[in-house]
Amino acid sequence: MLELKGIVAGYGGTTVLRGVDLLVPEGSVVAMLGANGAGKTTLLRVASGLLPATGGQLVLDGTDVTRSSPHQLVTRGICHVPEGRGVFPSLTVQENLILQSLRGEEKRAIERAVEAFPRLGERLSQVAGTMSGGEQQMLALARTYVQHPKVVLLDEVSMGLAPKIVDEIFDFLARLRNEGCSLLLVEQYVTRALEVADYVYLLNRGEVAFAGEPSELAGEDVFTQYVGADIGH
Numbered sequence: 001m002l003e004l005k006g007i008v009a010g011y012g013g014t015t016v017l018r019g020v021d022l023l024v025p026e027g028s029v030v031a032m033l034g035a036n037g038a039g040k041t042t043l044l045r046v047a048s049g050l051l052p053a054t055g056g057q058l059v060l061d062g063t064d065v066t067r068s069s070p071h072q073l074v075t076r077g078i079c080h081v082p083e084g085r086g087v088f089p090s091l092t093v094q095e096n097l098i099l100q101s102l103r104g105e106e107k108r109a110i111e112r113a114v115e116a117f118p119r120l121g122e123r124l125s126q127v128a129g130t131m132s133g134g135e136q137q138m139l140a141l142a143r144t145y146v147q148h149p150k151v152v153l154l155d156e157v158s159m160g161l162a163p164k165i166v167d168e169i170f171d172f173l174a175r176l177r178n179e180g181c182s183l184l185l186v187e188q189y190v191t192r193a194l195e196v197a198d199y200v201y202l203l204n205r206g207e208v209a210f211a212g213e214p215s216e217l218a219g220e221d222v223f224t225q226y227v228g229a230d231i232g233h
Contacts, residue, residue: 008055018206029183031193034203048080049073077150086140089129100143109146134165
């Protein structure tokens with residue numbers, strides 16, 4: 001279980017998050033939605049240790065990990081897939097997978113990645129940066145499958161991809177959930193996110209404007225009220 005308690009964070013002298021409380025229960029999918037600039041990416045960066053919080057606590061399975069480094073959080077089971085294809089573009093697909101895997105499990109990691117995304121099996125010797133955007137995103141997501149994480153943080157993983165690839169990615173997210181991973185999902189396809197989520201948080205200008213179940217956001221008017229956006233986009 002991942003908890004963010006009263007998180008305050010920002011960049012330089014600018015505060016972006018203002019006392020955010022958010023809970024990701026074990027084995028659940030939590031969608032975090034909001035307009036551009038609401039603080040969604042900043043919150044994921046805090047949760048993965050990439051951005052230190054200036055206030056509040058980050059708690060994982062009851063342990064305060066607020067001051068942990070990104071590497072320490074990875075070893076504790078947090079995996080962050082950032083926006084924009086988190087791969088090493090100059091390395092081959094196989095080299096990327098080896099770097100992402102746990103020591104001694106490299107062969108099994110490649111097998112698991114290829115099982116999840118068969119297309120990667122056809123690209124093992126290809127330089128990652130020469131693949132299509134969808135294939136690069138598959139490679140980025142494969143990290144969540146080979147590291148055996150407890151909590152996966154996903155930032156706009158479907159952005160700019162063809163609908164067929166988006167379907168494959170959401171099928172993969174369902175597989176992660178079925179294997180017991182908790183997911184914190186920032187997603188531009190609001191309707192798709194609400195379909196898979198157990199809980200949803202709406203951020204508005206760095207604060208939680210709504211927290212509850214997706215069924216409570218069934219009306220477009222409710223979503224517009226909180227974040228000024230159309231639920232269909």
